[in-house]
Amino acid sequence: METVQGLKRTKYCGEFRAADIGSEATVFGWVQKVRNLGGLLFIDLRDRTGLLQCTFDESVDKALFDKAFPVRGEYVLAVKGVIRPRGEAAVNDRMPTGAVELLANELRILNTAKTPPFEIVENTSVNEELRLKYRYLDLRRPDLAKNILLRSKTYKSVRDYFADEGFIEIETPVLMKSTPEGARDYLVPSRVHPGKFYALPQSPQQYKQILMVSGFDRYIQIARCFRDEDLRADRQPDFTQIDLEMSFVDRDDIIAVNEGLLKKVWKDILGLDIEMPFMRLTYKEAMERFGSDKPDLRFGLELTDLTDTLKGCEFKVFAGAIEAGGSVRCITVKGGFDKLSRKEIDALAEYVKTYRAKGLAWVRMGEEMTSSFAKFLKPEELSALLVAAKAEKGDVVLIVADADKVVFDSLGALRGEVARRLDLIDKSLYKFLWVTEFPLLEFDEEAGRFVAMHHPFTSPMDEDLPLLDTDPGKVRAKAYDIVLNGYEIGGGSIRIYNSELQSRMFSLLGFTKEQAKARFGFLMDAFEYGAPPHGGLAFGLDRLVMLLAGCGNIRDVIAFPKVQNASELMSGAPDFVDDVQLDELSIALTRKEED
């Protein structure tokens, strides 16, 4: 094993160009590939920037050639030599450094390596489980390395923006008090206080509001957050937020600051000028037009409400849903006749059942019209339906009748599924959207009470304040989400800053005064010492980077992600700990995984 003593890197491997011809160079890296032609040996050396071909010629330096001979893939090398042109026939146009090569005059084998369990190449089809177990090798692959570099650039862009806008970066504790509303907390036992636990933050929400009371009126933090809930392609239990809070502002001030942020990030990272201001929809509009509070606006397929048209019809499926207070809605797939066969519609019917729809009624408008339900409707009812749905020859109408929530969930999801199947999505588009005026509360059937849709510190809209006592379900909140291409990339609200209103909120949510005081007392106390009007927003940084990187999976932009059962395959976390360690924490286990 040799050392790097006396060597200094001239440039990264991927940075050499024709302009460097004739210069001396020293590079460090990993062996991508050895091509030994017998007497002439090429080594492609890789670092995080790319590849450089290093050449060893037996006829020039026999001893050096012999030293390079046993080099294998992923060995760690230092190579010193002269950059020279490859010669016309030997230029490789497919690589950025393809016009040059490093003719070696010194080689140090800094380390050997075992043959990796998979090849270190771009666009791999290797099973993700194996890649995650050997994450250090996976991260050597250019596509993954590129994502990690892009993420780093994003941090810089974000920090630069907020610094320029007068924001102050402040760290809040990772060990904090458990806040039982909302997601499950990760708990950390206290050694010093037997039986007591810290919680890891689901977000720095209360701390940042306290910072507003303290007068740091523009706060930002790139904050690690933790939620002990099940994973998804776009959800990890251990994730990162761009968290911000501002005082003396209203909703539109916060929206403006964050549109500015996204504009800068898209320019810095992708070189794109995004259109401002962004589109806005109220929650109600978003649900009625797209069946979702995070609609993908890259395609149409908007929902149509058929409830009034079908009121009084005899078809039980429709009539029953309407009588029960639900609705009948559809999406009309223009030109869908050629693309959606009976069989494919059956598959879509199965798809909507995962969203609790009982079925999917349909009309196919070919030469002859066929439908799953036409015989149950009077001819004039059917034609009224088709007029309302704006359905013409060649179209397909897909209908769900049920409670509003089921209709919206299933048609909202179906919109996306149809768009994917019919390839209606232009992947080059970035469609940003603000969704505003979310409901303040939603009724939790299981708990038998209202719960905060956003969180309990969200301010109701002023004009809806009178409804708080009479019809709390109708109260809208000063809450807003930022949506991009069907993903919720951030959300926030104007907060309650009046301790009296905050108390009313807590009692609406079913807390007794004592419970509220025990859980949130420090915040309510703080609000009695001059809380400014304030509000903020938090972005899901991982999701944002995922969309910037153009991947559909959050794991590909996180260096060491967790898998679906929340374990980490490389380190093997979580794991059992020694009894001694448990005893020190005053913890006795009632269950183990093996039981």
Added chain:
RNA sequence: GGCCCGGUAGUUCAGUUGGUUUAGAACGCUAGCCUGUCACGCUAGAGGUCGAGGGUUCGAGCCCCUUCCGGGUCGCCA
């Protein structure tokens, strides 16, 4: 917790209604030859508890049951 998909050399895959003796291919790996390759080429070679356990059968990679692992998703995610 529910539903769907997947698991066969190091890797990616093929493997017929359950029956061709020794489960194949490509890439990778090892060795030899080769001076302009870059998907180097040529020759030879090594490499498999078919995720695991049980069952059906004269016979199981293939059928059945259980289970483990990974992915997607519903619930869940203030």
